[in-house]
Every structure is written in structure tokens, then in C-alpha cells.
Amino acid sequence: MNIDKKITNDLVANEVSFVTTVPCKQLAGVIEEVDKRDEIFHIPSNKEDEGMGLCAGAWMGGKRPAIIMQNTAIGVTINTLATLIQYYRMPLPMLISYRGELREPVACQVEMAVHTKALLAQMNVPTYHFHQQSDVEEFDAILKYTFMCNKPVAILTDANFWGGYGDQ
Amino acid sequence: MIRSEILKEIAPILRDQLVVCNIGIPSQELHAIDDQPSNFYMLGTMGLASSIGLGLALAQPKTVISIDGDGSVLTNLGTLPTIGNNMPPNYILMIIDNGSYGSTGDQPTYTGKKTDLAAMARAAGCDDVVEVQDVDTGKALQAAIDSGKGTVMVVKCDSGNAKMPVITMDPVVIRDRFMKAVAS
Numbered sequence: 001m002n003i004d005k006k007i008t009n010d011l012v013a014n015e016v017s018f019v020t021t022v023p024c025k026q027l028a029g030v031i032e033e034v035d036k037r038d039e040i041f042h043i044p045s046n047k048e049d050e051g052m053g054l055c056a057g058a059w060m061g062g063k064r065p066a067i068i069m070q071n072t073a074i075g076v077t078i079n080t081l082a083t084l085i086q087y088y089r090m091p092l093p094m095l096i097s098y099r100g101e102l103r104e105p106v107a108c109q110v111e112m113a114v115h116t117k118a119l120l121a122q123m124n125v126p127t128y129h130f131h132q133q134s135d136v137e138e139f140d141a142i143l144k145y146t147f148m149c150n151k152p153v154a155i156l157t158d159a160n161f162w163g164g165y166g167d168q
Numbered sequence: 169m170i171r172s173e174i175l176k177e178i179a180p181i182l183r184d185q186l187v188v189c190n191i192g193i194p195s196q197e198l199h200a201i202d203d204q205p206s207n208f209y210m211l212g213t214m215g216l217a218s219s220i221g222l223g224l225a226l227a228q229p230k231t232v233i234s235i236d237g238d239g240s241v242l243t244n245l246g247t248l249p250t251i252g253n254n255m256p257p258n259y260i261l262m263i264i265d266n267g268s269y270g271s272t273g274d275q276p277t278y279t280g281k282k283t284d285l286a287a288m289a290r291a292a293g294c295d296d297v298v299e300v301q302d303v304d305t306g307k308a309l310q311a312a313i314d315s316g317k318g319t320v321m322v323v324k325c326d327s328g329n330a331k332m333p334v335i336t337m338d339p340v341v342i343r344d345r346f347m348k349a350v351a352s
């Protein structure tokens with residue numbers, strides 16, 4: 001099965017019904033899939049910390065949220081993760097495109113890639129790294145884990161996972 | 169009027185609603201004036217009161233009032249287009265526009281100069297935007313609730329803070345009792 005569909009099906013199966021996104025080229029397919037599904041309210045945000053605020057509100061309103069964003073956004077959201085999501089103990093699955101890894105054509109993306117895992121580790125954010133397409137099999141269990149422990153959880157998805165960058 | 173005088177006046181209206189309150193002295197004032205389980209106090213994360221309130225209003229049918237500040241809206245300006253394009257009928261964003269960063273010592277913001285938050289909200293796609301003077305806040309807030317329309321209120325008032333104790337309640341307690349009030 002197509003991984004965009006598999007990810008979206010897992011979100012729906014886990015009752016994730018409120019998804020905010022800021023695009024990355026690698027996430028285009030999954031964002032399109034999320035947008036198509038009636039079970040999910042898709043609300044694009046303008047900045048990822050704003051998106052996390054929306055998710056916090058939606059969760060307190062009884063919906064299961066998720067955010068889809070690029071790893072550069074870790075640099076945008078540290079304060080929000082610490083003082084909102086973690087401080088008030090809220091669950092938040094973060095599906096993150098891991099730019100700046102092998103096969104990356106844009107040099108600047110590497111500059112945040114080298115900090116990505118270190119920042120997440122410093123924040124004590126449980127972090128999973130999808131490198132092979134078959135790694136997507138764990139997504140369902142990661143969602144269940146996130147809503148069990150009420151923490152933000154990162155799923156880093158690199159270029160190899162998404163099948164490269166196509167022709168550059 | 170300063171923020172705390174407005175909050176005192178509208179406390180009887182706020183009491184029956186879900187309220188998301190801005191970081192710092194606004195939350196301290198509301199907490200001291202009329203603490204309610206239906207108040208969500210922000211203890212940090214400047215800028216996100218409007219986003220949290222929008223997410224909450226979209227997720228459930230009860231009326232939600234976010235009490236925000238001019239400085240906080242300016243730091244999260246992307247919130248206005250998101251609200252303008254997704255405004256639910258049960259959301260009121262009330263921006264206390266005192267033209268300053270009150271909590272940090274009343275340093276001026278740009279809304280006390282040339283910047284017009286009501287015009288920015290309209291330009292961002294918000295259909296029902298009202299600018300009111302401090303003394304009219306209660307009337308305007310009640311009208312917004314009764315209208316059943318998503319509304320952005322910009323409340324022009326004086327800069328200044330009441331001396332109130334910091335909130336020592338644990339954040340998980342604030343959040344848990346708030347969620348119970350939401351679900352009740």
C-alpha cells in the first residue's frame with residue numbers, strides 16, 4: 001500500500017480527527033491524503049508553534065490531534081513543546097519530514113538536520129526514525145503510545161523512507 | 169480603565185463560559201478576581217492563547233472566549249488568517265489592547281502607534297470584528313455571545329497592571345479541571 005494512505009489510515013484508526021500541517025515537499029502526498037478524508041478536520045497553520053496551540057485546544061476539547069511538519073520546525077517549537085505541550089502534559093504525535101539526510105539536494109537543510117535528534121533528545125521527546133518504507137508498520141503502535149503517555153512524540157521520516165527526491 | 173478593571177466588570181459574564189487566558193498578569197488577575205475551573209490559565213507560551221481557543225472552539229460546541237493581549241497577537245500574527253478562514257460560530261477572541269507589553273513593565277507595542285489590530289483582523293479574513301472602548305466591554309462581549317457568530321473584539325484600554333499573586337496551581341491540575349469543565 002501507498003505510505004501516504006497507510007499513515008492516514010492509521011491516524012483515522014486511532015481516532016485522530018484534528019490535524020494541522022505546514023508543508024514540506026516530502027509531506028505533500030500525506031497532506032493531500034489527510035485533506036481528503038472526512039474523518040479528519042485538516043487546518044493548515046502558518047507557523048508550527050501556532051499549530052501546536054491549535055492541537056492543544058482541540059485535545060482539551062475532546063479531539064485527538066496531530067501535527068505534520070518539517071524538522072526545521074523543531075527550531076520554531078522548542079518553547080511551545082516545553083511550556084505548553086509538556087508542561088500541561090498533552091499528547092501530540094508529530095509526523096516530521098527529516099530533511100537534510102542522505103540524498104538531500106539542498107545544503108541548507110543539513111544545518112537543522114544535524115541538530116534535530118540532539119534537540120529532541122535534550123527535550124526528552126520520544127523519537128522514532130523511519131528510514132525504510134517497512135518502518136511505517138510501527139506508526140500505529142507509536143500513535144497508541146503517544147495517547148497512552150500524554151507526551152509529544154516525534155516520528156522523523158527521511159528521504160529514503162519517502163523514496164528519495166525524484167529528479168532534481 | 170486598565171485590564172484588571174475590565175476583568176472585574178466582565179467576570180460575571182466570563183464565569184459561565186470557557187475562557188482561555190493569556191500569559192502573565194492577565195491570568196494572575198483573572199485567577200485572583202474569579203478563579204473558575206472553566207478558566208484555562210496560560211503560564212507560559214506567549215502568543216498562543218488565540219490558537220488554543222480556536223482549536224478548542226473547533227473541537228466542541230460550547231462558547232470559548234480567549235482573552236489575549238496586543239503584544240501576544242503581534243507575536244503570533246499568523247493566527248489571524250487561520251481564525252479568519254476557519255472561524256467557528258462559538259469563538260470569541262477578545263484582545264485587550266492596552267498598547268503595551270503589560271506583564272513585562274508596560275513597554276509600548278506598535279498598536280499604541282500606527283498599527284490597527286481590528287483592521288488587520290478584517291484584512292486577514294475575520295468577518296465580525298468590533299473595536300470597543302474599555303467601558304463598553306461587558307455590553308459588547310454579551311452581544312458577541314448572544315449573536316452566535318464568531319467574533320474578534322479589540323478592547324482599547326489603558327496600560328497598567330494590578331498587583332496580584334502568581335498562580336502556583338500545578339499546570340496539570342489547571343488543565344485537568346478545565347477539561348472536566350469542557351466535558352461537563
Ligand SMILES: Cc1ncc(C[n+]2csc(CCOP(=O)(O)OP(=O)(O)O)c2C)c(N)n1
Pocket residue numbers: 079171190191192193194212213214236237238239240241264266268269270271272
Ligand atoms: C517568547 C517570549 N517572549 C517574551 C516573553 C515575556 N512576556 C511575557 S508576557 C509579555 C507581554 C504580553 O503582552 P500582551 O500580550 O500585550 O499582554 P498584556 O500583559 O499587555 O495584557 C511578554 C513580553 C515571553 N513570556 N515569551
Ligand SMILES: [Mg+2]
Pocket residue numbers: 237238239264265266267268269270
Ligand atoms: Mg498588552
